[in-house]
Amino acid sequence: MKVLIVGGGGREHAIAYCVAKSSKVEKMYCAPGNAGIAELAECVPIGAMEFDKLVTFAKEKAIDLAIVGMDDPLVGGLIDEFEKAGIRAFGPRKNAAxxxxxKAFSKDLMKKYDIPTAAYENFDNADEALAYLETAKFPIVLKADGLALGKGVLICNTLEEAKAGVKEIMLDKKFGASGNTMVVEEFMTGREVSVLSFVDGKTIKTMTSAQDHKRAKDGDQGLNTGGMGTFSPSPFYTKEVDEFCRKYVYQKTVDAMAAEGREFKGIIFFGLMLTEDGPKVLEYNARFGDPEAQVVLPRMKNDLIDVIEACIDGTLDQVDLQFEDNAAVCVVLASDGYPVAYEKGLPIxxxxxxxxxxxxxxxxxGTKFDGDQIVTNGGRVLGVTAKGATLKEARANAYKATEWVQFDNKYMRHDIGKAIDEA
Known part of the structure; x- marks a missing residue:
């Protein structure tokens, strides 16, 4: 079959790596792709939000399966456009994405269907939000309602910080229209765990657990980023946590979406906080995490195409989803200055x-070709992933491998997976 992957980041490279291993795939395209994906697929210069061009290209090339990796096109309705054109596509439709x-929708859904999450209020008026904060308990969390590249979340320790946060999100529109509505949420403490899952509308199959590191600097200091590294599995995701989430979170979310007339087919990413009161949902994503995909997918035993087709066809209950009994760690190599300002075009x-x-x-x-040379083309440049029999071994392997790669202004955190040592 011919496959088209939409996106151009580390997540899409991990997806392409798995798709390339499938015996069912004879040709793979990626739009827009990057220099690494180009080794596996034919990259085409079409942006992920250029829906008409993507549909036209898919029809011209007789694409058998389109896989949408990114959040923006999913939320914008790219799956619907592919389906209207008769192209088989993987990911949630707009009304499910x-x-x-x-975030306001997902919080309201959790409240309605009794799925454990932090206490919250939604605001679309800045003055009302400010009045509410006058009586709030701190620290508190402010979230831009819409997509913000993983950066639209502010943790505020004082009323002054919270007031500045309301100005940043709702008045200055730092995250654009995503800040038209804002969620004010109780600050939860505990270990964070990410659990990705395949969903076919009614059945859900969870993948192996992972944990992301969002802050730019060691010790969870600095600004929030799209993710500076991950490890899988999480030693904190115990059998008891898994049983609780299966009973109160995973299937309930799938059933809730179906009950709302928003059948979900694709990937649901559960961001969990393991609090003293039990696991609670921090957030949902409607696609593979990045960089979670980079540690989860290399450990998957199944043919990814088989699982994706089962999700589309509603036959996921017949799939025995399996993962290797090992571990993986991913360390992101970024350009120094990320996520604010950084140079591009540096040879790797x-x-x-x-x-x-x-x-x-x-x-x-974030890479591209400059002639025959691969150069940096983003803040997060590479995700160096290594497996090991244990998490400690995988971590040592990943950091060893970071030394193989060089580019000017190379920057990384040195404590990815350090929590493993405390488990």
Whole structure:
């Protein structure tokens, strides 16, 4: 079959890596792709939000399956456009992708269907939000309602910080229209765990657990980013936590969406907080996490195409989803200055080293070709992933592999997966 992947980051590279392994796939395209994906697929210069061009391209090339990796096109309704054109596509339709597209919607859904989450209030008026904060308990969390590249969340320790946050989100529109509505949420403490799942509208199959590191600097300091590294599985995601979430979170979410007339087919990413009062949902995403996909997908035993087709066809209950009994760690190599300001176009060396070692992967996030040379083309440049028999071994392997790659202003956190040592 011919497959089209929509997106151009590390997540899409991890998806492309798995798709390329499938015996069912004879040709793969990626729009827009990147320099790493170009080794596996034919990259085409079409942006992820150029729906008409994507549909036209898919029809011209007789694409058998389109896989949409990114949040923006899913929330914008790209799956609906593909389906209208008769193209088989993987991901939630627009009315289901709202699960990620609106934090206010997802919080209201959890409240209505009794899915455990933090206490909250939604506001579309800045003055009302400010009045509410005068009586609030701190610290408190402010969230822009819509998509904000993983950066639209502010943790405020004082009323002054919260007032500045309301101005930033709702008045200055730092995150654009995403800040028209704002969620004010109780601050939860505990371990964070990410659980990705495949969903076919009625059946849900969870993948192995993972944990992301959002802050830019070591020790969880600095600004929120799209993710500076991950490890999988999480030692904090115990059998008891899994049983609780299966009973009170996972299936209930799928059933709630169906009950609302928003059948969900695709990936649901559950961001969980393991609080003293039990696991609670921090957030939902409607696609593979980035960089969670980079540690989860390399450990999956199944043919990804088989699982995706089962999701589309409503036969996921017949799939025995399996993962390797090992571990993986991903360390993001970024350009110094990310997520604020950073240089692009810096030559990268050492990438060929990964071809010599099994169990090591270099997923490209922000790269492109400049002639024959691969250069940096984003804040997050590469996701260096390594497997190991244990998390500690995988972590040591990943950091060893980061030394193979060089580019000017290379920056990374040095404590990805350090929580493993405390488990």
């Amino acid at each position: 709202i699960l990620e597209g609106s 060396t050492g990438l060929d080293e990964f071809k010599k070692h099994e169990g090591y992967y270099c997923f490209h996030a």
